Amino acid sequence: xxxxxxxxxxxxxxxxxxxxxxxxxxxxxxxxxxxxxxxxxxxxxxxxxxxxxxxxxxxxxxxxxxxxxxxxxxxxxxxxxxxxxxxxxxxxxxxxxxxxxxxxxxxxxxxxxxxxxxxxxxxxxxxxxxxxxxxxxxxxxxxxxxxxxxxxxxxxxxxxxxxxxxxxxxxxxxxxxxxxxxxxxxxxxxxxxxxxxxxxxxxxxxxxxxxxxxxxxxxxxxxxxxxxxxxxxxxxxxxxxxxxxxxxxxxxxxxxxxxxxxxxxxxxxxxxxxxxxxxxxxxxxxxxxxxxxxxxxxxxxxxxxxxxxxxxxxxxxxxxxxxxxxxxxxxxxxxxxxxxxxxxxxxxxxxxxxxxxxxxxxxxxxxxxxxxxxxxxxxxxxxxxxxxxxxxxxxxxxxxxxxxxxxxxxxxxxxxxxxxxxxxxxxxxxxxxxxxxxxxxxxxxxxxxxxxxxxxxxxxxxxxxxxxxxxxxxxxxxxxxxxxxxxxxxxxxxxxxxxxxxxxxxxxxxxxxxxxxxx
Numbered sequence: 001x002x003x004x005x006x007x008x009x010x011x012x013x014x015x016x017x018x019x020x021x022x023x024x025x026x027x028x029x030x031x032x033x034x035x036x037x038x039x040x041x042x043x044x045x046x047x048x049x050x051x052x053x054x055x056x057x058x059x060x061x062x063x064x065x066x067x068x069x070x071x072x073x074x075x076x077x078x079x080x081x082x083x084x085x086x087x088x089x090x091x092x093x094x095x096x097x098x099x100x101x102x103x104x105x106x107x108x109x110x111x112x113x114x115x116x117x118x119x120x121x122x123x124x125x126x127x128x129x130x131x132x133x134x135x136x137x138x139x140x141x142x143x144x145x146x147x148x149x150x151x152x153x154x155x156x157x158x159x160x161x162x163x164x165x166x167x168x169x170x171x172x173x174x175x176x177x178x179x180x181x182x183x184x185x186x187x188x189x190x191x192x193x194x195x196x197x198x199x200x201x202x203x204x205x206x207x208x209x210x211x212x213x214x215x216x217x218x219x220x221x222x223x224x225x226x227x228x229x230x231x232x233x234x235x236x237x238x239x240x241x242x243x244x245x246x247x248x249x250x251x252x253x254x255x256x257x258x259x260x261x262x263x264x265x266x267x268x269x270x271x272x273x274x275x276x277x278x279x280x281x282x283x284x285x286x287x288x289x290x291x292x293x294x295x296x297x298x299x300x301x302x303x304x305x306x307x308x309x310x311x312x313x314x315x316x317x318x319x320x321x322x323x324x325x326x327x328x329x330x331x332x333x334x335x336x337x338x339x340x341x342x343x344x345x346x347x348x349x350x351x352x353x354x355x356x357x358x359x360x361x362x363x364x365x366x367x368x369x370x371x372x373x374x375x376x377x378x379x380x381x382x383x384x385x386x387x388x389x390x391x392x393x394x395x396x397x398x399x400x401x402x403x404x405x406x407x408x409x410x411x412x413x414x415x416x417x418x419x420x421x422x423x424x425x426x427x428x429x430x431x432x433x434x435x436x437x438x439x440x441x442x443x444x445x446x447x448x449x450x451x452x453x454x455x456x457x458x459x460x461x462x463x464x465x466x467x468x469x470x471x472x473x474x475x476x477x478x479x480x481x482x483x484x485x486x487x488x489x490x491x492x493x494x495x496x497x498x499x500x501x502x503x504x505x506x507x508x509x510x511x512x513x514x515x516x517x518x519x
Contacts, residue, residue, distance in 0.1 A: 054100075
């Protein structure tokens, strides 16, 4: 099995943060001879089929202290121009599918992977094992399926993952390239999940006397805050006891949990282009989820029901007028104790639920109830990810040293749900990040590229490399057949062999005395 260079979460985060839809696709570069007088490397038959598509779907990404870490690069000062990284990131259940006719290495032309897990600390993402992976060519008649075992990471204490399964299928036709269905397909399915049973960015002590150096409260407000925190059943790192679990079972609580199955599916395929024999490139990301729980098992449990499932698709025809992006936005109903708090959809994408100190003798923070809150110390922000689209004409090579291609490229990203835990101004702790933690469910990324007129499904042409344009194509030649009868050199070879044998026979037939007399 060939391992990819980047773990799943790194690929997902990189795609989300990359504005370079216009950049050439990065693949293994075409090797060049060290001596410029040497003939260039043979790149094989000239491709007439040009198609690029990729789709990525992540079940969940957990971010601690988003934007808290400076991005580091090998170029001095360049890191300051890039977006800041999270202190730690954790990706769960990524399904990634990619088709790339421009790849130099044959096994990079179709890649499908289902990854259980990946993590990054301050933007640094090590390789994680346990991924199901298929590459093509050669073609794979059947998909690879199986269970996914998450490896151990420094963030294991914050996440509990149930049974995780996946499949990966990469196809490539030896003559027609990506003109096989599907070209790449990957899926992951998660039985259950609970994340963030602690908030590491908050203090683990209940007595914060002398630590509220940045609060905007007056002396009376500070005393109320300190006394209220001391009265809670747990420290702020456990959200005042909401994440401490139950004493009878010993289980820990969690900020977010999935009691039911959640599935991700990514696929890249070529579809019919109306009015022409050519094809369009279609990349699709789909999610399936039924219910999400916040602070499950506590008196303040919040239920988020997925009423409409999200689907994100881009269709590249090579023409801006007919290339399309299709997005079915999710619809989420938020309720607490049978009372509807709100609905998240395209018209109302955000909902804030306050967390406050309780009144009276209550030992747990109050979430959402305006009547029993004494002082707000945090906010749970629920938001569906808005659709982000980018498109651009293509006028040039799609990869290093690739042939010139005119066409159209488009891509899009979206999310099922963003959950952020935000502090309020009353919680004036030093060096507190603007977002204490963030959990993103259902991250979706799609992209597709097609030449003008659509993708031509036809065999490649054999070319003679052009020294003036290494790797960029050459003169079309007649392909050599696999049988010896088609080679022009074969008759000459056999004629010479026959003459040589006749000469040997003639020399052997003359007596030795005759040869000496002649000499």
